[in-house]
Amino acid sequence: MQTPSAYLTGHIAVPKEWQDIFDPFYYIINQQQEAVTRILSPTFQTILVFNFGAPAYIKPAAEQPLAIDNSLVIGPVKLALEYTIPAQGQMLVANFKQDAFYRFFGRHLQTYTDFLLHPDELQGDHCFADVWQELKALPDMEQRVGSLLEFAAIYIQERDKDSEDIVNNSENDSVINPVKEIADKRGQSERNIQLKYKKYLGYSAKEMSRYQRFKKTLARLQGKSSSTVDWFEMVYEGGYYDQSHLIRDFNHFLGLSPAQYLKLQETVCIACGRS
Template sequence: MEQNGEKYDSFRIAVPADYKEIFSHFYFAENKSNKTITKTLLPSYQTILIFNFGASAILNSKNNSHIEIERCIVLGTIRKAFDYSLPPNTKILVANFKDDAFYRFFGNSLLAKNLPVNPDELLNENCFTAMWYKLNKIVDVNQQVNYILEFCSFYIKERDKVAEQLLKFTKKNLNPIKSVASQNNQTERNIQIKQKKYFGYSAKEINRYQRFLKAIEYIGKSASKISKEDWFTIINDCGYYDQSQLINDFKYYINISPTEYLKFQQDICNPVN
């Protein structure tokens, strides 16, 4: 991919069918230019595992603090957008955990909530550092992905029954927490706690995010300009009460307005699409 004369390669890597419950996809990016390239990552409500090769990638927070990724780091659950920078000669490979997969691997989705953490600290082992050294010797990114998949297959636990019921709940006119609580003869509070433990977020949080995501997808499919009528369609089809609620969600998740997102979306990485 050529961007403003700068060489920047990025692409998604699909996962085999056997692993689709564990990872939504892998993402690879490499900066082969002589300038630092900065991108914005949209919220995904997923936990991600980042492997860094070459010069250290940099995570940029709102308070202007910077975190360097030397080898590997876990971020989760990604609730708000953040900027990341790739200096020259930097490569990153990102594994995107799906649904309850982080819990099935590490035992608690809240362990990495909103904080960058070394994955070895979550397991009290140096297995991820050891894996980084192995990956760093593999040239082909697809072979790197295969190595990660093979490694993870030995550690993934079976999905909990309640997590399965929450994931497969499709009755839109019913409250999933209340319904699953009734099925299991448990209180709604117990199911709420379990949802946060398995997935890292509440039902209310994910419903709001999915509404925002629907708006993002609509904008992504549209041309560079959206008419006044289109904005009303987005508000109605995505379940917003009015324009101010739409704007509030954009400010909350990515700190820019919907019209600003329309202008700058080419510089924003959407991990979901």
């Protein structure tokens, strides 16, 4: 996404030993004298947001804006989120991969009742309040990432054996029915595997399959305009039944029609780093 020099965004890679836990960290530095509002495309990841300036705001679909004073856990991000970065604001976002959030907190956010929480509510103590203070005192984003990884190393648990097949198949769209395949392999019921998807990942295999189709279509539209898009080709390549099916997915995930998305795509941030 192209941005003016006074509005800086970027990614900070994680060391190899952390690459099954986090995607690259994402940061925003708004050096402008006015707030900036953007739309985050769904990622199906749970994210941990640190805000180092005046309160930022995040607005889930059909919800009132919520202030982010210091840190907030959001997710899994299944629908688009509108967020506003204040003037002179700075934010750092940790993107948990697959079952990594469960391995960190021992639970996953599965409902909109729990969709937005301060991380200390999950930990049951005030350690994140202290972490936020330490991160804010550091001079740059790379040092903040390094400090956050040192903190995370204390809490990350080994992957449960029950989650291995689920993690390995969670984003493999070449498997037609991953739940059935895992259930047959493990000698368990499909219902039991479905519950484990929710437990470890926070979403179902069916939800992920729909998202993967949408994500690929979104990638095909990058940089295009309405006049250069062959919609029949988009429908066919995306595996949609018809154009109405395609439009329904865009309305579901982004709250926009495909044509509206093409007009506004510079304001829509597409997650990077996911396979």
